[in-house]
Amino acid sequence: MNITIIAGARPNFMKIAPIIDAIKKKKAENNNINYRLVHTGQHYDKKMSGDFFEQLGIPEPDANLEAGGGTQAEQTAAIMIGFEKDLMTNPADLVLVVGDVTSTMACAITAQKLHVKVAHVEAGIRSGDWTMPEEINRLVTDSITNYFFTTSATANESLRNSGITGDRIFFVGNTMIDTLLKNKSRFIRPAVWNEAKLTDHNYFVLTLHRPANVDQEQQLKLLMSEIIEHSKGLPIIFPVHPRTAKNLQGLGISAPNLYFVEPMSYLEFNYLVERAKLVVTDSGGITEETTVMGVPCVTLRDNTERPETITIGTNELIGTNPDAIKPAFEKLFSGNWKKGGIPPLWDGKAAERIVDSLLNISLQKN
Template sequence: MKITIIAGARPNFMKIAPIIEAINLAATNGANISYRLVHTGQHYDKNMSDNFFTQLGIPHPDVNLESGGGSQAEQTANIMVRFEKELLLNPADLVLVVGDVTSTMACSIVAKKLVTKVAHVEAGIRSGDISMPEEVNRVVTDALADYFFTTSEMANDNLSKSGIDNNRIFFVGNTMIDTLLKNESRFQPPPVWETASLTKRNYFVLTLHRPANVDNASNLKELMNEIISSTKGLPVIFPVHPRTERNLKEIGIKAGNLFFVEPLSYLEFNFLVKHAKAVITDSGGITEETTVMGVPCITLRDNTERPETVTTGTNELIGTNPKNIFPAMNKIFLGLWKKGGIPQFWDGKTSERIVSILMTLNSSLQ
């Protein structure tokens, strides 16, 4: 079985790394399985250096399509044109896509046009907000895929309701958690740990990047002021996304307990998350990691494609109204935040299950 694995952005690599490890183990044990790793180049990340790949044991891509830049449409078109050439030169029995970035959707379209089977890892998740580019990517990819590897029962239900046969849906868990659990013992403090004199459970981690929170200067200013005043002087560590950085400069937010830092490595960022009093975010993936590490998570969104982090985990949605921050923070300081639990199959063995299933599907792919 020849599998082409697609990665388009940094989070994708962390999702496919354990899958590749499981494929290599299966091949070592005599299984007829191999892979080719295609980086579409959708996102350029200066931190995705040799050190990043070495730290996490992520293999270097066999090819980089260098499809980054441009509008949504231009980027999608570039990925499709270049991946078509790649797949024609290097045919596969199966194209495996992960997550919900533009590359996930674009490469799924190309594969199906070339009559190649598609497997979607992290299939079936939905926010219900079609204005999000990621939601469009999810819906289109799941409309085309042949096999669906899911992280939750909710995702299974979403797929079933859309008409997908249950025999093509495989509830396996979360590969991001495979990577998290494998590397948890190797987390390391970033420089800000010393410069801000941080101690465990006595600081907050903040991440913001979604348009609803950062594109309007007055709203962002009110949001930041509420966060600063609600944290009672405890340090707030803010790895700043480039999109957010531009707007923060415009409003000139400063506070003695607010520490802006460059984007951190995986091992450094998750060290901060693990030992934080709480995380304040508008991300999706971080809510999964806080759930597994038992860290309170305040999400500044009206919806989430990962509801299990709310129903089972430590995450709470409080919306985008800055006035909702103080009551949530007060619950944390009073020790009233829910303890949460870990969703089913988020146990570090998801990739093993995926590869085992792929091997059973092998005969139907020939």
């Protein structure tokens, strides 16, 4: 079985690393399984891309489509054109896509038009918010996927409700958690630890990048003002996404306890997250990591595609109204934050289940 694995953006790399490890392990046991890694180049900043290959032990990609930049449509087109040529030159039995970025959707479409079956890792996730590019990517990808690998019971239900039969749905767990658990002992203390004189559970980590939070000047200023005002002077470490950095220019936002830092590598960022008192974010993936590490998390969004981080984990969805920040912080400082638990199958073995399932699929076909 020849599998082409697609990676294009930061979250993808965390999800493919354990899958590649599991394939290598099965191949070493004389199973007929091979992979080819295609990096679409959707993210091309070194901190957002290169470090992941180095730190997570991912081999150099067999191809880099260098399709970064441009509008959503331009990027989608560039990825599809590049991947079509690559897949025609290097035929595969299956194309495996992960997550919900532009590369996921574009490569799934390309594969199906070339009559190559598609497997989607992290299938069935839904926010219900069609204003998010990721939601469109999820809907389109799952509408043309052959095999669905899911992270939660909610995702399974979503797929069944859309007419997907149970024999095509594989509840395997979360490969991003595979990567997290494997690398916890390797986390790296970042330079800001000493610069800001940080101590365990005595600082906040902040990430913002979604348009609803960072594209409107007044909204961004109000959010930052509320976070600073109600942090009780604890250090706020803010690794600034390139998109957010551009919008922050000229706003004059500063405070003695606010530290703007460059985007961090995976091992550095999670060192901070693991030891934080609170993580404030509008990211989906980070809420999964905080849930597994038992770190309180506030999500500045009106919806989430990862409800299990709220119903089971340590995450609270408070919306995008800056007025919601004060009561959330008061709840934290009063010691009343929920303990949380870990969702089923988030145990570090999701990639093994995926590869075992792929081998079974291959045997059934032969």
